[in-house]
Amino acid sequence: MAKKPTIATVAAHAGVAVSTVSRYLNGRYVSRPVRQRLSEVIAALGYSRSWTARNLSLGRKGCIGVVVDSSQDPWFVQLLSGIEEELAAHDTGLMLSSLELRGVYDPALVFSWIRDRRVDGLILAKSQRRERPLLRAAVDVQLPTVVVAPDEITTDVQVVRCNNIAGGEAVAAHLAALGHRRIAFAGLPEHSIDSRHRLRGLRSGLQARGIQLEARDVYTCASFTSEAGGRFAERFFERPLDVTALVLATDALAFGVMRVALQRGVRMPEDLSIVGFDGLPQGALFHPALTSVSQPMRDMGRVACSRLFDTLGGRMELTEFPMELVERESTAPAAAAHARKEMHLVVPTDRGAAAGPSADGE
Amino acid sequence: MAKKPTIATVAAHAGVAVSTVSRYLNGRYVSRPVRQRLSEVIAALGYSRSWTARNLSLGRKGCIGVVVDSSQDPWFVQLLSGIEEELAAHDTGLMLSSLELRGVYDPALVFSWIRDRRVDGLILAKSQRRERPLLRAAVDVQLPTVVVAPDEITTDVQVVRCNNIAGGEAVAAHLAALGHRRIAFAGLPEHSIDSRHRLRGLRSGLQARGIQLEARDVYTCASFTSEAGGRFAERFFERPLDVTALVLATDALAFGVMRVALQRGVRMPEDLSIVGFDGLPQGALFHPALTSVSQPMRDMGRVACSRLFDTLGGRMELTEFPMELVERESTAPAAAAHARKEMHLVVPTDRGAAAGPSADGE
DNA sequence: TTGTATGCGTTATCAG
DNA sequence: CTGATAACGCATACAA
Numbered sequence: 001m002a003k004k005p006t007i008a009t010v011a012a013h014a015g016v017a018v019s020t021v022s023r024y025l026n027g028r029y030v031s032r033p034v035r036q037r038l039s040e041v042i043a044a045l046g047y048s049r050s051w052t053a054r055n056l057s058l059g060r061k062g063c064i065g066v067v068v069d070s071s072q073d074p075w076f077v078q079l080l081s082g083i084e085e086e087l088a089a090h091d092t093g094l095m096l097s098s099l100e101l102r103g104v105y106d107p108a109l110v111f112s113w114i115r116d117r118r119v120d121g122l123i124l125a126k127s128q129r130r131e132r133p134l135l136r137a138a139v140d141v142q143l144p145t146v147v148v149a150p151d152e153i154t155t156d157v158q159v160v161r162c163n164n165i166a167g168g169e170a171v172a173a174h175l176a177a178l179g180h181r182r183i184a185f186a187g188l189p190e191h192s193i194d195s196r197h198r199l200r201g202l203r204s205g206l207q208a209r210g211i212q213l214e215a216r217d218v219y220t221c222a223s224f225t226s227e228a229g230g231r232f233a234e235r236f237f238e239r240p241l242d243v244t245a246l247v248l249a250t251d252a253l254a255f256g257v258m259r260v261a262l263q264r265g266v267r268m269p270e271d272l273s274i275v276g277f278d279g280l281p282q283g284a285l286f287h288p289a290l291t292s293v294s295q296p297m298r299d300m301g302r303v304a305c306s307r308l309f310d311t312l313g314g315r316m317e318l319t320e321f322p323m324e325l326v327e328r329e330s331t332a333p334a335a336a337a338h339a340r341k342e343m344h345l346v347v348p349t350d351r352g353a354a355a356g357p358s359a360d361g362e
Numbered sequence: 363m364a365k366k367p368t369i370a371t372v373a374a375h376a377g378v379a380v381s382t383v384s385r386y387l388n389g390r391y392v393s394r395p396v397r398q399r400l401s402e403v404i405a406a407l408g409y410s411r412s413w414t415a416r417n418l419s420l421g422r423k424g425c426i427g428v429v430v431d432s433s434q435d436p437w438f439v440q441l442l443s444g445i446e447e448e449l450a451a452h453d454t455g456l457m458l459s460s461l462e463l464r465g466v467y468d469p470a471l472v473f474s475w476i477r478d479r480r481v482d483g484l485i486l487a488k489s490q491r492r493e494r495p496l497l498r499a500a501v502d503v504q505l506p507t508v509v510v511a512p513d514e515i516t517t518d519v520q521v522v523r524c525n526n527i528a529g530g531e532a533v534a535a536h537l538a539a540l541g542h543r544r545i546a547f548a549g550l551p552e553h554s555i556d557s558r559h560r561l562r563g564l565r566s567g568l569q570a571r572g573i574q575l576e577a578r579d580v581y582t583c584a585s586f587t588s589e590a591g592g593r594f595a596e597r598f599f600e601r602p603l604d605v606t607a608l609v610l611a612t613d614a615l616a617f618g619v620m621r622v623a624l625q626r627g628v629r630m631p632e633d634l635s636i637v638g639f640d641g642l643p644q645g646a647l648f649h650p651a652l653t654s655v656s657q658p659m660r661d662m663g664r665v666a667c668s669r670l671f672d673t674l675g676g677r678m679e680l681t682e683f684p685m686e687l688v689e690r691e692s693t694a695p696a697a698a699a700h701a702r703k704e705m706h707l708v709v710p711t712d713r714g715a716a717a718g719p720s721a722d723g724e
Numbered sequence: 725t726t727g728t729a730t731g732c733g734t735t736a737t738c739a740g
Numbered sequence: 741c742t743g744a745t746a747a748c749g750c751a752t753a754c755a756a
Contacts, residue, residue: 004479006732006733006734007733007734007735008733016742016743017742017743017744018733018734018735018743018744019734019735019736019737019742019743019744019745020741020742020743021734022734022735022736023735023741023742025734026735029741029742030741030742031741031742034741034742046477048477048478048479049733049734050418050732050733050734051423051480052414052417052418052422052423052424052732052733052734053418053732053733053734053735053748054733054734054735055414055734055748056412056414056415056418056732056733056734056735056748056749056750057733057734057735057736057747057748058734058735058748059748060414061413061414062414062424062425062455063424063425063455070443071439071442071443071446072439072440072443072643074436077433077434077439078434080433080458081432081433081434081460081463084433084458084459084460084463085463085464087457087458088458088459088463088471091480093424093425093455093456093457094455094456094457094458095449095450095455095456096442096446096449096450096456097446097450098443098446101443101446101447101450102447109450115408115410116410117366117410118413118453226647255647256647258649259647259648259649259651262649263649281434282644285588285617285618285621286621286648287620287621287624287625289621368748368749368750369749369750369751370749370750378726378727379726379727379728380727380728380749380750380751381726381727381728381729381750381751381752382725382726382727383750384750384751384752385725385726385751385752387750387751388751391725391726392725392726393725393726396725396726411749411750412748412749412750414748414749414750415732415748415749415750415751416749416750416751417732417750418732418733418734418748418749418750418751419731419732419749419750419751419752420732420750420751421732725756726755726756727754727755727756728753728754728755728756729752729753729754729755730751730752730753730754731750731751731752731753732748732749732750732751733748734747734748735746735747735748736745736746736747736748737744737745737746737747738743738744738745738746739742739743739744739745740741740742740743740744
């Protein structure tokens with residue numbers, strides 16, 4: 001019992017050949033009695049197979065690569081938990097690479113993974129245009145790859161993302177129902193497809209309700225960080241507020257905006273309703289808690305991961321998840337805003353909410 | 363160029379034996395000319411070695427296990443980035459296990475890792491008493507293990523943690539300097555050694571400055587979540603405020619408290635200064651931004667990981683990191699609090715701060 | 725310094 | 741259905 005038992009020890013103890021044991025372990029043809037005997041011996045010996053040896057024989061690496069701009073990203077953290085769950089089921093390891101781990105963009109590590117076939121598959125979270133070479137390299141060596149919430153449309157790898165247009169429409173419905181008529185949107189820069197889709201959904205959703213999203217009310221933030229959201233807000237709040245609701249393309253942006261709003265004394269949701277996208281759990285910690293359209297990040301992670309395993313030779317698919325509006329505290333009836341400003345707490349909040357649906361019918 | 367070149371192909375092309383190539387790859391004795399030749403051949407062939415084969419031969423698994431209550435924990439996320447960094451340097455994979463991944467505590471996966479020697483090492487983040495069996499199992503099979511910020515003292519595994527006592531003292535110095543005389547502390551339940559040390563440091567630090575931390579001002583939260591912080595705050599704010607500063611054992615707790623404070627209309631830092639521990643980056647997003655004593659999570663992760671590699675046979679060590687007070691917006695001179703309450707913005711904030719040092723001398 | 729031979733633990737191929 | 745045996749790709753005593 002000194003050294004770990006191998007498949008050979010088991011074979012010896014059971015009086016069969018190693019290949020039989022191997023077959024047993026992999027659920028192949030084994031006669032009833034032999035199967036019985038093996039299960040006993042294995043239990044008695046406390047045998048467990050070596051994954052390294054198995055991987056070598058199978059030509060696998062036993063782990064997948066997960067790459068993202070920063071593993072600190074709260075959105076990614078959610079995704080990771082889904083990946084973790086699925087990976088555990090497959091007893092597979094993972095290699096993490098934050099493209100901006102040391103402050104500057106450096107995809108070298110991931111390139112080496114691809115070149116050296118270091119991983120069995122690749123998950124690119126929030127891949128952007130700059131990841132294009134990475135994607136190319138992966139496709140070239142036939143490395144199974146799935147992109148999650150990509151910023152670019154891709155046809156030669158698996159895609160997992162959300163229906164952001166519907167998400168935008170959900171916000172439109174929500175705000176319209178609350179009686180908002182003048183709404184602003186602040187999106188992401190560059191080619192963020194998510195941001196564009198969210199805006200598109202919002203715009204068309206409003207339009208369907210007879211509300212126009214003015215071009216001058218559509219802003220662009222410098223990046224996707226909370227800091228960028230804050231900088232946008234500084235600008236935004238300089239001028240008198242002429243909208244009753246502000247929709248941010250992501251929660252991260254919203255966090256930055258809300259902080260500045262609080263500093264400026266802008267009351268939310270009384271003076272301004274705020275809506276974000278992603279549904280990050282930390283949004284619930286703020287005051288007011290952020291109303292947001294959530295992505296099922298965990299499910300997305302799980303699916304992204306399983307796609308890597310079960311469709312190794314399959315066609316490239318697009319999996320789209322629905323988004324869900326989670327109504328917290330940062331949105332309120334537009335009517336209440338004015339009422340409160342003038343009457344100071346005379347109007348019960350419930351009344352304003354009840355007035356919502358009628359406005360929706362217009 | 364159809365199939366991946368192996369060490370044998372390289373040997374053939376270079377006209378040497380495989381063992382020579384192996385030695386070259388591992389930096390052993392190789393004559394100048396041969397080395398030259400090999401480097402050329404390898405470059406020409408685009409050879410890269412198989413880590414699975416190498417691991418099998420070396421009897422390694424090529425990955426370590428990282429276990430934590432929840433991989434969503436912001437503190438852990440920081441730690442993880444350090445681990446990621448170090449792991450990349452060693453070209454090693456990782457297996458993640460959230461003990462509470464599916465809501466209920468389930469260490470089964472980790473037990474199986476240990477039993478099957480599935481990993482080369484184990485990092486337990488914030489291990490508690492309930493992880494004791496896990497630790498035992500790991501020690502029993504001689505699996506290199508390091509615990510980070512453990513809640514229990516352990517002598518038979520590597521320990522990486524912070525000097526929480528000094529951290530508590532730093533808070534004492536800070537608050538005393540700001541003129542606070544009546545201070546409250548809310549800590550973690552059970553046997554959290556970190557929480558106890560933070561309290562101890564705070565208490566002794568205050569004492570050294572002639573300030574007594576009253577027993578009735580020391581509270582205990584139900585758990586370490588923001589929700590628990592919120593529930594504590596509900597209780598805390600029920601009675602009239604008789605302290606000018608509240609110290610929370612962790613930032614997470616503080617987040618929950620601040621939200622309730624905002625709801626209750628408690629002004630921070632005017633009515634109440636708030637201090638947390640951990641220095642989570644998200645603390646900067648709040649309004650006011652949370653003053654906190656930070657841990658160098660990333661460094662801790664890096665060191666925890668490297669300990670796993672370089673002291674495989676070495677003695678069990680304790681690595682202690684310093685904590686650093688990061689002063690943001692949630693703390694202010696105690697004097698200003700009263701002044702503002704009564705005089706309404708007459709006292710410039712700077713004056714109060716200037717008064718601090720003298721108070722410190724008492 | 726370099727080459728030879730053997731082991732690492734499984735899986736897969738092909739006879740039996 | 742089962743049993744030898746050859747890969748898998750690399751590392752390392754040991755001999756030269």
